[in-house]
Amino acid sequence: MYLVVPMEERHIPGILEIEKLSFHTPWSKEAFYQELKNHFAFYLVALDKDKVVGYIGSWIILDECHITNVAVHPQYRRLGIAKNLIKILKDTVKIKGVTGITLEVRVSNHSAQNLYKSLGFLEYGIRKGYYTDNNEDAVIMWLKI
Ligand SMILES: CC(C)(COP(=O)(O)OP(=O)(O)OC[C@H]1O[C@@H](n2cnc3c(N)ncnc32)[C@H](O)[C@@H]1OP(=O)(O)O)[C@@H](O)C(=O)NCCC(=O)NCCS
DSSP states (O other): OOEEEEOOGGGHHHHHHHHHHHOSSOOOHHHHHHHHHOTTEEEEEEEETTEEEEEEEEEEETTEEEEEEEEEOGGGTTSSHHHHHHHHHHHHHHHTTOOEEEEEEETTOHHHHHHHHHTTOEEEEEEEEEETTTTEEEEEEEEEO
């Protein structure tokens, strides 16, 4: 059993741990503190008791929601946590007037692409060399809601 709640300052250490376990170039502590002050940002965390086991970040600009990051702790993967985080994000931003959700995903990241496709996201194109660490292309995906 886990709970999904809006991100608060006390969740940041747990989020940073998952960032480090999940990405070659993890976001910094300062980046997440900035997001807490950013009026466009909307973040959710999944909690197993008090432990952060996953999170999703987004920016809501007018009627579009741009997912900035999503990750689940390696020990909690394939339990449907990311899928649920995206579903809850979708239902919440819909109430805020959002009509479409978009994101970029590495062309090599097939697990994440499978996750998004399983929720109805469609591929809309490629951003060449979007990831500056290895110049990898990004697949642009959209879900109309
Ligand atoms: C991608 C990620 C967020 C998925 O989180 P998760 O909680 O394990 O995903 P879910 O359990 O909700 O999976 C839902 C569906 O996504 C797909 N999927 C998830 N992980 C997969 C994998 N490793 N291989 C293939 N398909 C996968 C499956 O269709 C899965 O449904 P199923 O388990 O019934 O087959 C997680 O693997 C992660 O944190 N990866 C590192 C960070 C990352 O790549 N983030 C995305 C950046 S764009």
